[in-house]
Structure formats: C-alpha cells, structure tokens
Amino acid sequence: MKRLLVFIKKEFTHVLRDKKTLLILFGMPIVQVLIFGFVLSNEVKNxxxxxxxxxxxxxxxxxxSKVQASEYFDIASVTFDVQDVEASFKKGKSKAALILPKDFEKNLMTKHVAQVQxxxxxxxxxHATTIENYLTAIIRDYTNSLNASMPYTIIPEVRMLYNPQLKGAPNFVPGVMALILMLVCVMMTAISIVREKEMGTMEVLLVSPFKPIMVIVSKVVPYFILSMLNxxxxxxxxxxxxxxxIKGNVLLLFGESALFISTCLSLGIFIxxxxxxxxxAMLISxxxxxxxxxxxxxxxFPIENMPFPLRMISNIVPAKWFYIIVKDIMIKGLGFAAVWKESLILMGITVFFLGISIKNFKIRLA
Incomplete structure (x- = not known):
C-alpha cells in the first residue's frame, strides 16, 4: 500500500510539473465550456x-419601436423604398426586412385588419425560420396590446429569398466545401512535410540541386490539384x-476556391x-x-448571435470568408463586386502565412 501511494505521489508530481498536461486538463474544458456555451445557440440575437x-x-x-426594443434585432436602417431590400441583402447589410405598407394604421383602425410583409x-x-418566428411573435404581441379595446388583426406575409423551399442543402454545401478543403489541405500538407523530417529525408532533399522553396512547392502542388478535383x-x-x-459564375467560383485552397496550403506549410x-501536426491541424x-x-451557428469578442475571433478564421463567398456566388448569384473584400482578406491571410513560413524556413536552414 505504501509503495502504491509513493507511485501515485510520483505521478501527481509528474503531472503538476508538466504545464502542457495541466493546460489540457484544466484549460481546455474551461475554454470549451465558455465557447460552446456562447456559440451553441439557436436564438436570434443582434x-x-x-x-x-x-x-x-x-x-x-x-x-x-417594439422591434428595436427587443434584443433580437438591430435595425440597420429605416427607409421608404422597397428597392432597397434587394441591395441590402446582396451587400450583406441585413438578414431580413420588415415592410409596413401605406395606410397601415388606417386599414387597422377602419377595417380592423392590416398586412405586413x-x-x-x-x-x-x-436562421430564416427563426427570424420569421421572432418577428411574427413581436407583431402578435403588438396586436394583443391593441385588442384590449377592439379586435384587431395584423397578418404577416412571409417570403423567403434565395431558398423559398427552405432546403438545407444551400446552406450545407458551402459549409462542407469550406470544412473539407480546410481539413484536407491543411492536415495533409502539414503531415506530408513533417513526415520527411521524421524519416530524415528532408535533409537529403534540401541538399539536392533543388532550391528549398521548390521542395515545398513540389509537396504542395499535388494537394492543390486533388483539392480542385474535390x-x-x-x-x-x-x-x-x-x-x-450554381446561380453565379462557375469560373469565378473555381477561382475563389483556388484562392481558399492556397490559403489552406499556406497554413499547412506554416504548421x-x-x-x-x-x-x-495532425493534432494542431x-x-x-x-x-x-x-x-x-x-x-x-450564426455569428451575429455570438458575443462581440467571439465575433472578432471569427474574423481570423479563413473558412468564414470562403463560406460567405460561396453563398454569394453559388446561392445568390452575385458577382465579384460582392465578394472582393472577402477575397482580399483571404489573399492577405495567404501572403501573411507564406511570408512567415518562408522566413522561418530560411532560419532553419541557417
């Protein structure tokens, strides 16, 4: 029994001295609880x-005023022209629109029935269904407050843009594209290069007539081609x-996919x-x-539902920008004018990680 206690004490000492183990044991659960607690939400916020x-x-x-008072919606703008809806949706400035027609109060007071769209x-x-339910509930609550004196009815007319049948595939396909490319490109690239280090063949490749950068390129090109086939x-x-x-330009979609693949490959090289x-390398990937x-x-999970710090963190995740690009081109049928900002962000991330990787690679050779 005494020996057992000695071994247990030894293991405790070993664990407490290992900062990485302590981080995994205590840090990871805390981070996951906080992140999942804020992110895993079906509510509509902001x-x-x-x-x-x-x-x-x-x-x-x-x-x-009732809509603005709720924590569910942020009113982007209040306008008069219905034509503003399409432009606002295409630019991503709003996720929903509430249209209050002419003579709204007059119809409500004289006919006791009015419509909103x-x-x-x-x-x-x-997300669209949840938005509809929340707006309908706010309008119903307003109607109930009027019914204290007279029976009034407000009928919401609902339209779902870009996906009237509310199919899951238009949301599923862009997300799967981002997920598959991120995993395949990053993980496979990182593992293939690290494998050469473990086997001791990287030094042989580096002393060959090939320049070091050409060794990296030769490792990356096959995964780029395979990812395009994906x-x-x-x-x-x-x-x-x-x-x-595919409602938008197919060549533009392939061009943006090639850009995202390059971003993922640069991350794989860095790892x-x-x-x-x-x-x-696999664990980090x-x-x-x-x-x-x-x-x-x-x-x-909708990003706008998350607290501000998590929304800021989402901006450094390349998959977020590619997901927006694919939805805009493939589902909404928009052109490059709608996705140029996201494209520049992906290009910037790619250049950043490639630059750091090349710099560190040269240092390693020295």
Whole structure:
C-alpha cells in the first residue's frame, strides 16, 4: 500500500510539473465550456433588420419601436423604398426586412385588419425560420396590446429569398466545401512535410540541386490539384444529386476556391515548419482548424448571435470568408463586386502565412 501511494505521489508530481498536461486538463474544458456555451445557440440575437416604413404613421412607428426594443434585432436602417431590400441583402447589410405598407394604421383602425410583409434571407433556412418566428411573435404581441379595446388583426406575409423551399442543402454545401478543403489541405500538407523530417529525408532533399522553396512547392502542388478535383466532385453532387444550382459564375467560383485552397496550403506549410512530428501536426491541424471552422465560419451557428469578442475571433478564421463567398456566388448569384473584400482578406491571410513560413524556413536552414 505504501509503495502504491509513493507511485501515485510520483505521478501527481509528474503531472503538476508538466504545464502542457495541466493546460489540457484544466484549460481546455474551461475554454470549451465558455465557447460552446456562447456559440451553441439557436436564438436570434443582434440580427440586422431593414425596415421599409411606407406608412410612417403612429402604428408603424410603434411596431418599429417594439422591434428595436427587443434584443433580437438591430435595425440597420429605416427607409421608404422597397428597392432597397434587394441591395441590402446582396451587400450583406441585413438578414431580413420588415415592410409596413401605406395606410397601415388606417386599414387597422377602419377595417380592423392590416398586412405586413416579412422578407428573410433563406440561404440559411434555419436562421430564416427563426427570424420569421421572432418577428411574427413581436407583431402578435403588438396586436394583443391593441385588442384590449377592439379586435384587431395584423397578418404577416412571409417570403423567403434565395431558398423559398427552405432546403438545407444551400446552406450545407458551402459549409462542407469550406470544412473539407480546410481539413484536407491543411492536415495533409502539414503531415506530408513533417513526415520527411521524421524519416530524415528532408535533409537529403534540401541538399539536392533543388532550391528549398521548390521542395515545398513540389509537396504542395499535388494537394492543390486533388483539392480542385474535390471542388468539382462536390459541385457535381450538389447540382445533380442535391438539386442545388450554381446561380453565379462557375469560373469565378473555381477561382475563389483556388484562392481558399492556397490559403489552406499556406497554413499547412506554416504548421509543418513549426512542428517536428506527424502526431503533433495532425493534432494542431484537427484542433486548430476543425473546431474554428465548425464554430466560427457561420456554417453551423450564426455569428451575429455570438458575443462581440467571439465575433472578432471569427474574423481570423479563413473558412468564414470562403463560406460567405460561396453563398454569394453559388446561392445568390452575385458577382465579384460582392465578394472582393472577402477575397482580399483571404489573399492577405495567404501572403501573411507564406511570408512567415518562408522566413522561418530560411532560419532553419541557417
């Protein structure tokens, strides 16, 4: 028994001295609880809403005030022209629109029945349905407050843009593209280069007539080509099996996919240079790429629902920008004018990691 206690004490001492083990044991659960607690939410919070107030009467202003008072919506702007809806949706300035027609209060007071229109961006069908339910509930609550004196009825007319049938595939396909490319490009590139280090063949390659940068390029090119083939297979399945048409320019979609693949490959090169074993490279690729892609890309959970610090963190996740690009081109049918900002961000991330990788690679050679 005494020997057993001595071994237990030894193991405790070993664990307490190992800072990495302590970080995994205590740090990771705390971080995961905090992140999942804020991210895993089906509620609607801080959703940008465009209001078209054609009535501009007392009743319409009261409804706008009730919407603004809720924590669910941030009113992006209040305008008069219905044409602003399409432009706002295309630029990503709003996720939904509430249209209050002319003579809204007059119809409500004289006929006791009035209509409003709710438009939602249904490229994310679950989020669009939740937005509709929340807006309908606010309008119903306003109607109930009027019914204390007279029976009034406000009928919401709902339209789902870009995905009227509320299919899951238009939201699923862009997310899967981002997830697959991130994992395949980053993990496979990192492991393939680290494998050469572990086997001791990297030194042989580096002293060959090839320049060091050419060794890296030769490792990267096969995964670039295979990833482009992955894009082709995913798009073919989405069009002919899932019934999701490509509404935008196919060449633009392939060009943006090639840019995102380059971003992922640059991350893989960076990880390979910073690690010495395949296990470490795989762990960093999975934990460092899989979780952020799932949590912070907007694929599974709306980013606007998250607290401000997490929304800021999502901006450094490349998959978020590629997810937006694919949805805009493939689902909404928009052109390069709508995605040039996201493209510049991906290009900047690519150049940043390539620059750091090349600099560190030269230092290693010295």
């Amino acid at each position: 959703t940008d809403l465009l209001v078209i107030d054609q009535a501009q009467d007392r009743a319409s202003k009261e409804i706008i 709710i438009l939602a961006d249904a490229s994310d069908p679950n 894009i082709v297979s995913i798009l073919l399945l989405s069009v002919y099996v899932l019934g999701v048409p 390979s240079i910073k690690t010495q074993t395949q296990q470490v 999975l934990m460092g790429m899989l979780l952020p892609t799932v949590l912070f890309s907007g694929f599974m």
